[in-house]
Amino acid sequence: MNRRRFLKDGVLGVGASALAGAAAQEAELSAQRVTKWDRVADVVIAGAGASGLCAAIMARDEGASVLVIDQNHDIGGHAMVSGGRIPLGGGTRLQKKFGVEDSADKVYLDHTNARNQELRFSDRDLVRVWADENAPTFDFLLDNGVKFDEVMPTLVNEGTVPRLFRTVPYSDDLNVTINGSPGSGLVRALEKSARAKGVEILLSHRLTRIVRESAASGRVQGITAEFQGKPVAIQARKGFIIATGGFTSNVAFRRMFDPRLTEEYQVAGEPWSRQPAEGEMLAMALGAALWGTSNVASEHGRTITKTRHIGARYGYENLRWNPGSPMFKQAGGSGLTVRTYQDVVCVNQFGRRFWNELDDTYGYLNACVGRQDDSETRGKLNGGGPIWAVFDADGVAREKWDPKPPNVDPNGWFFTAGTVAELARKIANPYQSKPMPPRALEETVAKYNSYVDAGKDPEFGRPGLMFKIQKPPFYAAWATPILHDALAGLRTSARSEVLDIRGQVIPGLYACGESAGGFALHGLPRVTVFGRIAGREAARVRT
Amino acid sequence: MSGPEQTAPDLPHDTSLAVWDLPSPAIAGRRATVKAGIACSSGCNLSGARIDVHNETGQRTGSGEAGSAPWPGTTSLYWVELDVAAPDMPGECAWTLRATASGPHAPATSMVRVVVAAAPQHRVTIAVTEKGSGGPVPGVDVRVGMFRGATGEAGIAQIDVPAGRFDVVACKIGYETLSSTIEVAGDIAVHLKAAPASEPEQPYWM
Ligand SMILES: Cc1cc2nc3c(=O)[nH]c(=O)nc-3n(C[C@H](O)[C@H](O)[C@H](O)COP(=O)(O)OP(=O)(O)OC[C@H]3O[C@@H](n4cnc5c(N)ncnc54)[C@H](O)[C@@H]3O)c2cc1C
Ligand SMILES: [Zn+2]
Numbered sequence: 100m101n102r103r104r105f106l107k108d109g110v111l112g113v114g115a116s117a118l119a120g121a122a123a124q125e126a127e128l129s130a131q132r133v134t135k136w137d138r139v140a141d142v143v144i145a146g147a148g149a150s151g152l153c154a155a156i157m158a159r160d161e162g163a164s165v166l167v168i169d170q171n172h173d174i175g176g177h178a179m180v181s182g183g184r185i186p187l188g189g190g191t192r193l194q195k196k197f198g199v200e201d202s203a204d205k206v207y208l209d210h211t212n213a214r215n216q217e218l219r220f221s222d223r224d225l226v227r228v229w230a231d232e233n234a235p236t237f238d239f240l241l242d243n244g245v246k247f248d249e250v251m252p253t254l255v256n257e258g259t260v261p262r263l264f265r266t267v268p269y270s271d272d273l274n275v276t277i278n279g280s281p282g283s284g285l286v287r288a289l290e291k292s293a294r295a296k297g298v299e300i301l302l303s304h305r306l307t308r309i310v311r312e313s314a315a316s317g318r319v320q321g322i323t324a325e326f327q328g329k330p331v332a333i334q335a336r337k338g339f340i341i342a343t344g345g346f347t348s349n350v351a352f353r354r355m356f357d358p359r360l361t362e363e364y365q366v367a368g369e370p371w372s373r374q375p376a377e378g379e380m381l382a383m384a385l386g387a388a389l390w391g392t393s394n395v396a397s398e399h400g401r402t403i404t405k406t407r408h409i410g411a412r413y414g415y416e417n418l419r420w421n422p423g424s425p426m427f428k429q430a431g432g433s434g435l436t437v438r439t440y441q442d443v444v445c446v447n448q449f450g451r452r453f454w455n456e457l458d459d460t461y462g463y464l465n466a467c468v469g470r471q472d473d474s475e476t477r478g479k480l481n482g483g484g485p486i487w488a489v490f491d492a493d494g495v496a497r498e499k500w501d502p503k504p505p506n507v508d509p510n511g512w513f514f515t516a517g518t519v520a521e522l523a524r525k526i527a528n529p530y531q532s533k534p535m536p537p538r539a540l541e542e543t544v545a546k547y548n549s550y551v552d553a554g555k556d557p558e559f560g561r562p563g564l565m566f567k568i569q570k571p572p573f574y575a576a577w578a579t580p581i582l583h584d585a586l587a588g589l590r591t592s593a594r595s596e597v598l599d600i601r602g603q604v605i606p607g608l609y610a611c612g613e614s615a616g617g618f619a620l621h622g623l624p625r626v627t628v629f630g631r632i633a634g635r636e637a638a639r640v641r642t
Numbered sequence: 643m644s645g646p647e648q649t650a651p652d653l654p655h656d657t658s659l660a661v662w663d664l665p666s667p668a669i670a671g672r673r674a675t676v677k678a679g680i681a682c683s684s685g686c687n688l689s690g691a692r693i694d695v696h697n698e699t700g701q702r703t704g705s706g707e708a709g710s711a712p713w714p715g716t717t718s719l720y721w722v723e724l725d726v727a728a729p730d731m732p733g734e735c736a737w738t739l740r741a742t743a744s745g746p747h748a749p750a751t752s753m754v755r756v757v758v759a760a761a762p763q764h765r766v767t768i769a770v771t772e773k774g775s776g777g778p779v780p781g782v783d784v785r786v787g788m789f790r791g792a793t794g795e796a797g798i799a800q801i802d803v804p805a806g807r808f809d810v811v812a813c814k815i816g817y818e819t820l821s822s823t824i825e826v827a828g829d830i831a832v833h834l835k836a837a838p839a840s841e842p843e844q845p846y847w848m
Binding site for chain 2: 438439441491492497498515516517518519520521524537541545548549552553554563565566567569570571572573
């Protein structure tokens, strides 16, 4: 190409697009400028899950007026359907009741041990304040009506002091607890306390924008939300807290940390509650930084998990959907609980085995999300596609399964046939990009059966081979790994203020829960503590 | 039955075979039974379809006609129990099953590998008791080399094998899998103590 011509076009091109960009930004900004607030509160919180409810109560306790929005039709988030296991220590009232001696320092040291493969990438400044706030947070939960199973606590997280207590389900009404999980005892109690203290909660309100004085500087002034398709502008006089629960449901976002986590991976906690990363994305648009990003792919912890309940869309090991749940129609099936993977073979979408099915380590998960076929060198190259557990009538008998709805979901997640070839032909699922070749599945099963005869699996070294897959009917059950944790998120200070990519505080903006990053600790102990801190700090802002 | 109307009559229907309850191993020189079924992907009634078994040299070693009722649990797997002559010598062999049905049905074939063992002369009696309580454990799947059985109510399995050295594997859901090695030169009794397996630890994260 002619160099002069290139330069000319190039310069022109850049100039034109830069101009258009700036103009567009300006136009967008003025269109976005909020001229009238529909609502106002001292502290505004997006997300009425575990962290948002703690933040709300704490801010109210500090004397602030508090308004919480949630996009769901009910409160609770993932925490509603969680196991309610909350290992907080440092000398809580319940620890004392059981004669357990603990201290904030012990908590800190236990969670910063370099040998702990899950926690060692954490920001120790955050772990320090977390440790200091452990006991006050647990006692805060008690004070706000959360009930725990009062049995001797147990050791977890490679800790040296027993700290694990579990909440009790809020009631035996599935319309209240959603799935009867202990986590309902946490969030329903907090909801009750928050409302009694005067916290206002707006349901079916989705956070759509964070309003700041100007795009790159100044205080955060409030938010806009969407309710029934209409915008609602809410002013936050002291601060706005992101408590929207992480990014697990957002495919593009989660792939920033691990490009293998494509759309076929479902999320524990759905369909009840989604974590679409909107809080994070809106904060990032204001320049916010992410923190502790390696936690997502450290191959420790629960970013991605082996399915325990197969043949339904959501098979996360500790959430089996109850047919009496008001969410059951959307969940589609409870799944067949696998007692031993000896009773199945797992095949990829091409109908081939790919790993020792008995392996419970990241070795198995890496094989699931990895490249599955040597002849597939183009097309959808990331992710591993659907994984199907294939078994026969004898396997069903051994596991004592009843392979029918509501246990399984025949709507794309479970198939039955009289022959192995027929089974392959029947598999149809939104994530199965091509039909499974019947011949391939026949060959796979025949080969596996020959390994059982020989007592040895030369391909994948699966031990203890005992059972052939031969007696009709045959079954294929969705067994694709399922995602669980968002272990990275927004960078925050020890006061839960959101920091930008230069390490500067974005005034008036706070984050907590799974939306905050930097500490790979799973779940409720992290999100309740930082929820409380965010609520307190936002409420203490002087205006 | 939805298929026949949806498929043009001149296009062949896909058919496929299932072969099960295959003797494992088959005993050299004896007859063995095996079940085989044929299914059409359009769900046609294929009762009366002919199923033949051929050995590696192409010789027909068994044959039968699919019965009129589909195999329980399936809508249209038409099946028959076949009586087949096993080879005279121990080793591994391949049987080819071929099913032919009338109408628009392409024939279906399936090859199965069969392990052939010498006739057993000795009886291995395996008693499985629960570690601790000492009670019998019924329903344990036991394997002595390639010979299989399961314990009955009294926690005992009897498996006949030829002389030799065998790995014994015993497993049941809820118990640790047991394995050991035995030398068989005559009838022999084996006592296995099964430890209840701790349920997979409920992880704290729930
Ligand atoms: C099945 C299961 C079992 C679990 N068991 C345990 C356990 O035993 N122990 C433990 O420690 N942890 C457990 N966890 C993890 C724990 O529940 C979560 O870490 C915790 O709930 C996260 O709290 P959060 O407040 O960050 O998010 P969530 O509790 O998920 O709440 C986030 C809320 O934000 C709302 N939201 C999202 N986006 C928007 C938006 N744009 N606008 C408005 N609202 C929005 C959501 O609707 C939701 O209500 C479990 C999780 C699951 C799924
Ligand atoms: Zn047909």
